[in-house]
Amino acid sequence: MASRAEELTLVGLCDVEIDSKRHTCSFLTNKVGGLPDWSPVTSRRSPRCGRCGAPLAHVVQVYCPLEASRYHRNLHVFACTGAECSGRSDCWKVLRSQCLEEAAAVGRTSSRPDPAQEAPPSATDWCDTADDWGVMEEEEEEGWGGGVKKDRQVPEEAAAPETEAAGEVDVSSQLQDLRLVDSQEEEEEVPVLRAFFISVVDESDLCGEEDDEDLRHAQRLLREYERREGVAVGELEDRGGGGGGGEEEKYEKTRARHGDAVFSRFMKKISLCPQQILRYCRGGRPLFVSEPPAGVAATACGSCGGTRTFELQLMPALVSLLRRTDGGGGGEAELEFGTVLVYTCRNSCWTSGAAVEEFCSVQTDPDQQLFR
Template sequence: MASRPEEVTLIGVCDGQLDSKRYQSSYLTNKVGGPPDWLPGISLQSTRCGRCGAPLAHVVQVYCPLEASPYHRNLHLFACPGVECSGRSDSWRVLRSQCLEAESAGTASRPDPAQEAPLAATDWCDTADDWGMEDEEDWGGGMKKEIHKEAAAAPEAQAACETDVSSQLQDLSLGERQEDVPVLRSFFISVVEESDLFGEEDDLRHAQRLLREYERREGVAVGELDGGEGKGGEEKYEKTKARHGDAVFSRFMKKISLCPQQIMRYCRGGKPLFISEPPSNMAQVVSACGCCGGSRTFELQLMPALVSLLQRGDSGVEAELEFGTVLVYTCTNSCWTTGSKSAMEEICFVQTDPDQQLFK
């Protein structure tokens, strides 16, 4: 049996505002806010809050095809901007949509490079993966994607699934005014591999280890190598104490400390980064896929730094969206039937953060 490829966590960061007058986004674009760009053939979806019934704002769009799959694949996250609904899992929705590459040919072409703004979402670091970038050999781009088997759902099972989703989603009607749907300011999302952020820290840790070995061998004490000296030449020690004894929160803060401006973490099949202790019934919270009945797996999570970017496009006023982290779990098989017109609903799990103001 071949060993499983090492899991790679991708870090999403804001890469500048997406000006719709200068750049026409498509389903290939990874972005915050703006209207959702649906895949060709996917019916327009109107999502409403499970708590108050209000129209949901489009928060994030991610182009995330899977390796060895013939499908384009998108995730769209929506949330209720109402104050009373902030931080509640039932006020968030995530929809997964797919279509064959052949179905999209000639329907939604890649935007003209001349239209792209500087530092657009398709401009990656040299060692980073092309999150959503296509090339001639690999239509799915260079994202680290898990090899999987496409679930061959029977037509009747798919029809039942679409009926179930349709009962949860209200179709966009001609009578619904567009201004009733809140639209957030749009920003590009760019990406780097998390491992690229650890180079300097690994060097420092190695130096610290050598220093401790030298102290034990020679019986002398030397100052800490922390990148700077303490006041008056004294040794400088920095110790992190868990807030209120919250070890989970402490680990969360330590993990994101090298890139506190990260707005998203992506690692399909990896381990989520909880901001607080998860519920004991997490296995029940992440229920089986409503379509194929298979298991769900962690795919991505939104981070606290995203909150300050969520502003209403018409006024620039910050939306009433507060959260610590939003974890997204999707069908492990990414089940889909060719020709389907309805997006699949997946699971959002929201954890709140009492120290949210630290990220603004």
């Protein structure tokens, strides 16, 4: 399995808030917050913080199948909302789950018989032509991102395969909503963050999508930054290495007054769309907010021992959206970070229904006020 050969960067933008009474979500949905939507054959998991042991909140769900693959594929990002755990990589977890297209079709047919529901799209379609990470179950409404979303209509499969494996999938899907919890989980309620759909656009199309107000806002941010730091961001050139994955990057030697040319490059790159909450470019080059530690992507896959590659990162604009549904924390954002970089198994290994833990690295934001 492999991703697209060319380096295509997709940008995620916050869309309408999810209303459980009006909207239906599944593992095909891309969203912020809420509870994770697992595929019909994936065992549910409730990860805990590596530092304090508290249940982690679900931060982002991304549907991201690979080109020429028979698998549906998801990434779920979780984080600890504890004040002492903010900004620590060991307080975040990333779980990857996969599901064969055939198994997903059987599971959805048996557990969700509503004829109005759409069948899962082919995992190969997303890589070739689509610019969206999910299928909307509702008709497009005003304020849903305009022309960004493009729904895909795929015919429902006629019948489920009559095999022993299909029978097993049928049982697992029917039991999907059943969950055994221990006494500790009952005492410690899992924090749930407000849920939003994610709209997706190709970064190369941002100039066409950006309206005048957003562009003026980006220009004001850049002018403020240049005045404070005594540097013209437009004069800083990106001389980073062209390789992806774990290759070390060479950055521009020109230093801003605060000595952080890496952050200057970060600001320049996102200036066209400072409201982006997520960047996706599997096999591409991450956008660091500060100098990365040596060997940040050198960790081996915990499942197959193979190498990992960069896949996506969470952006500072996401921070303001991460608030509890129950009003806990006084309405303040639950998490603080500059960027969260996610690295996944290059081979996307998969052997069972248990989600595979991947690697993430958290960088704190040196200038959080720029994004508020």
